[in-house]
Amino acid sequence: xxxxxxxxxxxxxxxxxxxFTAHGHTVITAEEGLSGLNLWQKEKPDLVILDVLMPGxxxxxxxxxxxxxxxxxxxxxxxxAYAGEFNDxxxxxxxxxxxxxxxxxxxxxxxxxxEELFTLGKHGNTN
Amino acid sequence: xxxxxxxHKTIQGIVDKDPFFVQxxxxxxxxxxxxxxxxxxxKINILILVDYEAEKWIPLLELAQRISPQTVRIVxxxxxxxxxxxxxxxSGRVFRALNLSIEDSEIKAHLVDADxxxxxxxTRLKLKSIYAEQNRKLESLNSDLEKMVxxxxxxIRKSKDQIDDKVLRVRQLTSFIKELSSQVTxxxxxxxxxxxxxxFSKTGDPILIIQPEFDTTEIIYFSSGSVVKQKIEKALHIxxxxxxxxxxxxxxxxxxxxxxxxxxxxxxxxxxxxxEKNLHQSFSLLCIEHSMNTxxxxxxxxxxxxRLQPMSMAVDRAFLQKELSHQYYRWEKTFDGIKDPIAxxxxxxxIIRTNKKFSDRIVHRACYEEFxxxxxxxxxxxxxxxxxxxxxxxxxVQINGKQYEVSSYPxxxxxxxxxxxxxxxxxxxxxxxxxxxxxxxSEKMGAIGLxxxxxxxxxNNPLTGxxxxxxxxxxxxxxxxxxxxxxxxxxxxxxxxxxxxxNLLEFSSGSTNSSQLISIDEIFxxxxxxxxxxxxxxxxxxxxxxxxxxxxxxxxxxxxVIFNLIQNASQAMEGQKEPATLIVRSTLLxxxxxxxxxxxxxxxxxxxxxxxxxxxxxxxxxxxxxxxxGLSLSREILRRFxxxxxxxSSPGKGALFKIHLPISKETx
Numbered sequence: 063x064x065x066x067x068x069x070x071x072x073x074x075x076x077x078x079x080x081x082f083t084a085h086g087h088t089v090i091t092a093e094e095g096l097s098g099l100n101l102w103q104k105e106k107p108d109l110v111i112l113d114v115l116m117p118g119x120x121x122x123x124x125x126x127x128x129x130x131x132x133x134x135x136x137x138x139x140x141x142x143a144y145a146g147e148f149n150d151x152x153x154x155x156x157x158x159x160x161x162x163x164x165x166x167x168x169x170x171x172x173x174x175x176x177e178e179l180f181t182l183g184k185h186g187n188t189n
Numbered sequence: 190x191x192x193x194x195x196x197h198k199t200i201q202g203i204v205d206k207d208p209f210f211v212q213x214x215x216x217x218x219x220x221x222x223x224x225x226x227x228x229x230x231x232k233i234n235i236l237i238l239v240d241y242e243a244e245k246w247i248p249l250l251e252l253a254q255r256i257s258p259q260t261v262r263i264v265x266x267x268x269x270x271x272x273x274x275x276x277x278x279x280s281g282r283v284f285r286a287l288n289l290s291i292e293d294s295e296i297k298a299h300l301v302d303a304d305x306x307x308x309x310x311x312t313r314l315k316l317k318s319i320y321a322e323q324n325r326k327l328e329s330l331n332s333d334l335e336k337m338v339x340x341x342x343x344x345i346r347k348s349k350d351q352i353d354d355k356v357l358r359v360r361q362l363t364s365f366i367k368e369l370s371s372q373v374t375x376x377x378x379x380x381x382x383x384x385x386x387x388x389f390s391k392t393g394d395p396i397l398i399i400q401p402e403f404d405t406t407e408i409i410y411f412s413s414g415s416v417v418k419q420k421i422e423k424a425l426h427i428x429x430x431x432x433x434x435x436x437x438x439x440x441x442x443x444x445x446x447x448x449x450x451x452x453x454x455x456x457x458x459x460x461x462x463x464x465e466k467n468l469h470q471s472f473s474l475l476c477i478e479h480s481m482n483t484x485x486x487x488x489x490x491x492x493x494x495x496r497l498q499p500m501s502m503a504v505d506r507a508f509l510q511k512e513l514s515h516q517y518y519r520w521e522k523t524f525d526g527i528k529d530p531i532a533x534x535x536x537x538x539x540i541i542r543t544n545k546k547f548s549d550r551i552v553h554r555a556c557y558e559e560f561x562x563x564x565x566x567x568x569x570x571x572x573x574x575x576x577x578x579x580x581x582x583x584x585x586v587q588i589n590g591k592q593y594e595v596s597s598y599p600x601x602x603x604x605x606x607x608x609x610x611x612x613x614x615x616x617x618x619x620x621x622x623x624x625x626x627x628x629x630x631s632e633k634m635g636a637i638g639l640x641x642x643x644x645x646x647x648x649n650n651p652l653t654g655x656x657x658x659x660x661x662x663x664x665x666x667x668x669x670x671x672x673x674x675x676x677x678x679x680x681x682x683x684x685x686x687x688x689x690x691x692n693l694l695e696f697s698s699g700s701t702n703s704s705q706l707i708s709i710d711e712i713f714x715x716x717x718x719x720x721x722x723x724x725x726x727x728x729x730x731x732x733x734x735x736x737x738x739x740x741x742x743x744x745x746x747x748x749x750v751i752f753n754l755i756q757n758a759s760q761a762m763e764g765q766k767e768p769a770t771l772i773v774r775s776t777l778l779x780x781x782x783x784x785x786x787x788x789x790x791x792x793x794x795x796x797x798x799x800x801x802x803x804x805x806x807x808x809x810x811x812x813x814x815x816x817x818x819g820l821s822l823s824r825e826i827l828r829r830f831x832x833x834x835x836x837x838s839s840p841g842k843g844a845l846f847k848i849h850l851p852i853s854k855e856t857x
Contacts, residue, residue: 070650071650071651071653071654072654073650073651073653073654073655073657073658074650074653074654074657075654076654076658077654077657077658077659077660077661078657080658080661080662080665081657081660081661081664084661084664084665164649164650164653165649165652165653165656165687165690166653166657167656167684167687168660169656169657169658169660169661170660170664172657
């Protein structure tokens with residue numbers, strides 16, 4: 063599967079990229095919102111992992127801007143370190159398939175959940 | 190008769206011849222009628238009775254003596270029986286008793302004697318009448334004098350009475366003035382006036398009409414023996430002078446008393462001080478009902494006029510007193526109305542006056558005895574400094590568990606002199622200070638929360654990266670034992686860092702004051718990382734068994750309570766030689782409460798301050814260690830959620846604090 067990771071924190075990008083690559087997935091990355099949106103449109107990945115607070119466009123903004131046809135073909139995972147009501151709003155939004163809170167304790171768990179999401183189809187939030 | 194004739198001739202001859210008798214004329218009376226007639230009508234100098242029987246002469250002689258006493262009586266008889274001569278001479282007052290046979294020459298000699306006698310007699314008579322006249326004059330003079338003396342005496346007596354009266358009146362006036370001068374109220378004034386005028390029987394009780402202010406009229410009068418004051422709507426125009434029959438006032442009083450009022454004497458009493466100060470257009474009128482006539486009235490008026498000035502002054506004083514007591518009353522009310530306790534105290538801390546808030550009673554004790562219930566001066570009292578510097582001083586003083594801002598305002602008696610007393614005002618700032626401290630606390634926590642949130646957020650991202658990447662690397666380096674174990678250390682450290690950040694975020698997020706269902710165990714667990722530095726050197730013994738008992742609380746607040754208690758415990762055990770042990774237990778109680786107990790092995794809390802430690806601001810710590818807010822606020826927080834904070838401590842055995850919180854119904 064082809065995965066797009068959009069996160070401004072290079073260590074997060076790098077660790078996720080490594081973890082997914084190790085599981086045999088193709089990973090492309092963007093370090094801010096705008097280039098992330100472009101990559102999504104250009105590369106048409108199967109799964110997108112979006113950070114919330116980023117320079118350029120935020121994760122939710124990217125989701126709003128992406129073509130609906132393209133989005134419907136893509137699984138969307140939102141990860142955020144931001145605690146508070148902003149997250150509550152996000153959760154209600156349901157514009158995405160999975161919400162993951164940073165910091166996560168085990169990256170392998172993340173990979174596993176994400177793979178399950180892709181293979182089993184939409185099954186709501188798992189945290 | 191012959192002898193009589195002869196004698197007549199002889200005498201006639203003598204009178205005619207002898208120039209000595211030239212003024213003489215002889216008349217002859219032959220009977221008693223003529224005799225009386227002559228004696229009555231003529232002026233007979235010499236009476237010669239001839240040849241009568243001596244017994245017959247006596248009535249004639251007596252008659253002659255009565256009718257004409259000045260006549261010199263001579264009797265001539267032929268024979269004189271001895272006893273006859275004596276009785277004739279004695280009873281008839283005879284000048285000479287002669288023998289008829291007397292010689293002519295002898296007769297002449299006797300006649301000359303008789304003439305002389307007559308003359309002497311005449312002169313004597315004349316003198317006598319002069320004497321009598323003079324006597325009479327003297328007597329009248331005397332009686333005049335006596336009269337004068339009498340009058341004078343009466344005058345003197347009268348004037349003495351007057352003087353006595355005057356003295357009495359002056360004495361009465363003096364005592365009246367003296368008594369009046371000690372009177373300060375209208376009541377006393379009226380009683381005195383009544384007593385003073387009671388001696389005038391035709392007068393009634395005095396009535397005083399006063400207008401202390403422009404639109405107020407008051408009537409002060411006697412009603413069944415006591416003085417009554419009543420306000421009246423209707424104003425009375427008062428004249429400047431005394432009126433003995435003031436009909437207008439009588440009518441006014443009649444309207445007021447609803448009874449006929451007879452003649453009324455009205456006396457305006459002017460008061461100087463008020464007029465001088467222009468305080469009011471005030472006046473007063475003394476009215477006395479009377480039925481006196483003009484002269485009685487005159488006397489009474491004098492009496493009143495003598496008293497006019499002292500009475501005016503007394504009324505004046507009564508007004509001032511009234512004004513004064515009114516002002517005094519207002520000041521007292523103001524004083525009492527102030528919600529802060531206030532006391533005027535002297536340099537020895539003796540109470541001079543207080544307001545009601547300070548003390549309900551009038552006391553002569555020291556302020557610290559009365560207000561603080563102490564036996565010595567309150568620590569930090571600003572009074573002494575205020576008196577020494579003469580400047581207002583304010584300090585915070587703790588009295589009966591309350592925090593007061595005590596301000597001492599020195600009272601300056603003179604411009605230069607040192608103050609010997611001061612006004613102490615006690616402002617209770619317990620609540621305001623607590624509120625301020627709490628505000629400060631929550632602001633502080635808020636700021637820390639904000640800061641921690643920002644930092645946590647900034648740290649979370651890289652930390653997540655570090656940990657995740659480490660985890661990836663651990664998986665990739667399964668064959669390199671050494672590298673993998675190092676990576677594992679990094680992973681653990683980052684995991685710990687994440688936990689700290691998470692707890693910090695939760696502890697400080699004062700903005701989300703939402704209560705939630707949580708167990709005390711979980712709250713304690715989350716507090717623990719923050720307490721790491723504090724508990725590092727302690728031997729910790731934690732045993733928590735109530736993870737399933739949920740309580741409905743704001744976890745951040747309970748965390749603060751736990752934090753405070755553990756911080757106290759740690760500070761209590763600082764520097765002690767024996768191992769410092771902190772025991773924490775959570776247990777379920779039978780009454781539906783959960784208990785978290787925190788026990789230290791410190792010196793314990795002295796019994797005498799065990800009650801006080803829950804008071805706000807009570808602290809045994811130095812200023813750098815704490816505000817003393819901890820325990821009072823902690824207890825308050827727990828009470829807010831239906832809980833309680835208890836202390837079990839005996840000196841030497843450490844302190845044991847117990848947190849009790851009700852288990853939520855949703856748990857069961």
